[in-house]
Structures are given as C-alpha cells and as structure tokens.
Amino acid sequence: MDYECIVYEKKEQIALIKLNRPKVLNAMNRQLWIEMQDILEDARKDSNIKVLIITGEGRAFSTGADLKDSKGRSIEDYRTYLESLQEASKKIIKFEKPTIAAINGYALGSGYELALACDIRITNKEALIGSPEARVTSSVTGGAFRLVQDLVGPGKAKELLFTAENITGEEACRIGLVNKAVPPEDLMNEAFTMANKIAANSAFSLKEIKKGFFMAQGECSLEALMDYEIEACLACVSTKEREASLDDFEQRKK
Numbered sequence: 001m002d003y004e005c006i007v008y009e010k011k012e013q014i015a016l017i018k019l020n021r022p023k024v025l026n027a028m029n030r031q032l033w034i035e036m037q038d039i040l041e042d043a044r045k046d047s048n049i050k051v052l053i054i055t056g057e058g059r060a061f062s063t064g065a066d067l068k069d070s071k072g073r074s075i076e077d078y079r080t081y082l083e084s085l086q087e088a089s090k091k092i093i094k095f096e097k098p099t100i101a102a103i104n105g106y107a108l109g110s111g112y113e114l115a116l117a118c119d120i121r122i123t124n125k126e127a128l129i130g131s132p133e134a135r136v137t138s139s140v141t142g143g144a145f146r147l148v149q150d151l152v153g154p155g156k157a158k159e160l161l162f163t164a165e166n167i168t169g170e171e172a173c174r175i176g177l178v179n180k181a182v183p184p185e186d187l188m189n190e191a192f193t194m195a196n197k198i199a200a201n202s203a204f205s206l207k208e209i210k211k212g213f214f215m216a217q218g219e220c221s222l223e224a225l226m227d228y229e230i231e232a233c234l235a236c237v238s239t240k241e242r243e244a245s246l247d248d249f250e251q252r253k254k
Contacts, residue, residue, distance in 0.1 A: 005032035007057065008039050013050040013199040014192065015043040019111075022058030027066035028110055033084040040091045050199040050206065052095065053191050054118060055102035056111075061127065064109025067136070070237070071246055078237055082141060082230045085110060089142040090226065092117040094214065096207045098198050102191035103127050103169060103178065113142030115178075116151075119210070122191050123169035125181035130166035136249050137242040139232040146217070146225055151177050 007018040017039055019026040043049050056062055065085075070078065092099060092114070101107075101115035103123035112129055115121050123129070133139050140161060148157040152175050160167070173181035182190050198206065236242060 001038070003035045003039070005029070006035045006039060008042075010046070010049065011192075013048060014195045015039075015046070015049045015052045017052065017054045019054075019056040019062050022056075022060070024063075024066060024068075025060035025106055026056045026058070026062040026111065027068075028062055028064060028085070028114075029066045029069050030081050030084050033081075033088045036088045037084075037091060040088070040095060044096065047203075050097060050201075050203050051195040052097055052099045053102055053195055054092075054099065054114065055188070055191070056104050058105070060106040060111070061101070061103045062108070062111025062114060063106050064111045064113075064132070065138075067246060067249065071243075075234060075238060078234060079230065082233055085141055086226050086230060089113065089117050090222070093143055093147075093222065096210060097203075098206055098210065100191050100195055102187055103129065104184070104187055108132055108166070109138075110141055113140065113144045113147075116144055116147040117142055120194065121172075121178035122180045122182065122187065122194065123172060123178045124184040124187050125168065125170040125173070126184060127169040127172075128166040129169060129172050129177070130164065131161050132164050132166075133236075134162065134164040135245065137239055137245040138236045139229065141226070141229045141233055143222055143226055143229070145229065146220075146222065148177075150217075 005021055007020045009016045021027060043052055099118040101118035101121045103115055105127050107115050107127060107129045109132055112131060131140055156175055169181040172178045
C-alpha cells in the first residue's frame with residue numbers, strides 16, 4: 001500500500017517508519033496518524049518483524065501538530081483529531097514488539113511525544129527536543145504526563161513542560177530523556193545496530209518482557225490519563241488566548 005505521509009520499509013527483521021512531510025518539517029496531520037495506525041497493524045501481524053524504528057525525513061523527526069490545520073478547526077473536529085492521535089500513541093506504547101525512535105532533528109510537541117511513546121530513543125546530539133504547548137495555549141498528549149516523569153522524574157518533567165523550552169539531544173541524554181546521543185551521521189547506523197541486537201533475541205521473550213514493563217506502571221491507568229489529556233487540550237484550544245498564541249507563533253516563524 002502507498003502512503004501519503006509516511007515511508008514504510010522492511011529490512012529483514014526490522015520495520016522502518018519514516019515520517020515523510022519534509023516541506024513542513026514532518027508536522028503531523030490527521031492523515032499521518034491514520035497511516036501510522038495502519039502501518040502499526042501491519043508490523044504487528046508480520047511474524048518476521050521483531051523491532052520497529054521510527055524516524056523522520058529531512059531536517060526534522062517531527063515539529064508536532066500541523067498548526068495550519070488546527071487554525072479554524074471546530075472543537076468537534078479537534079476532538080476527532082486528538083482521538084486519532086491518542087489511539088495511534090496507545091498502539092505504539094502498547095506495541096508488543098520493541099520500538100526505537102531515531103530522532104534525526106527537531107522533535108517538538110506531538111513529535112516529541114511520538115518519540116516518548118517508543119521504548120528506546122536514540123538522538124542526533126544536535127537535535128532540538130521539547131514541548132512548546134504552553135507557549136501556544138495547548139496541552140500535552142500521547143501519555144506525556146506519565147512518560148516524561150517516568151524518564152526524568154517529576155521535578156524535571158515539570159520544568160520542561162512549564163518553561164516550554166527546547167533542549168539539545170546531548171542535554172536530553174544527560175538527563176535521561178533519551179538513551180543515546182550521537183553525531184548526526186551516525187544516527188541511523190546506531191539505531192539499526194541497536195535494533196539488530198534486539199532482533200537477535202527471542203520474539204516471545206521480547207513480547208513478555210514488554211508486557212511486564214507495561215504492567216509495572218503506576219496506579220492511574222494510561223487510558224484514564226490519555227482521556228484526560230484530550231479534555232485538557234480541548235479546554236486550552238477553546239480559549240480566546242489560543243488564537244492569539246497561534247498568530248504570535250506564525251509571526252515568529254516569518
């Protein structure tokens with residue numbers, strides 16, 4: 001099947017998903033999330049695939065939601081979009097095979113959250129990573145409230161989300177947000193080296209180990225948390241401040 005927003009390849013026991021909207025720095029629209037769900041289902045069913053790598057085409061992993069799409073969108077349409085995003089994120093978080101995010105460039109907002117949903121993150125040390133939601137009157141999705149805290153602790157997680165500042169891949173590695181930070185030219189080789197190490201192991205063991213990690217998470221269910229994220233995001237984008245934030249964002253890009 002041909003995809004509009006994603007390049008999907010299989011290399012022996014490894015599936016590669018490449019976000020492919022480079023002209024808009026792989027900004028995410030609803031079509032991308034629909035395609036992501038279809039590809040995840042294909043990779044899940046393929047018994048030969050043991051590991052999934054997600055990366056981006058061009059200068060960005062993903063700069064997050066396509067804000068041009070969100071301007072003027074009704075709350076009902078926004079809910080549909082967020083539900084598609086959350087469903088795809090849940091599928092990645094719960095995906096029974098190990099997943100690796102190869103962060104090649106900007107990973108912002110829901111692009112950053114996509115990387116968080118993966119089991120392992122390897123980044124270009126020069127990449128910029130962050131959650132700009134508080135700057136554009138929005139809120140995080142993709143299970144980020146839990147996922148960031150699990151990686152860096154509540155204090156650092158609050159600092160990152162409250163300040164909305166970007167950090168480099170090198171800094172992300174220092175604080176434990178990513179597993180490795182490497183020079184840009186080494187990124188994909190490092191990701192495939194890690195994937196091949198994983199793929200050399202038992203598919204059944206990998207599945208059971210990943211299930212165990214998921215069971216070991218905290219008291220609030222991921223489902224309840226991600227439902228809350230939708231409501232928090234919708235509450236933010238319903239405000240008058242949201243339109244002003246988007247206008248300001250567009251002016252800063254010019």
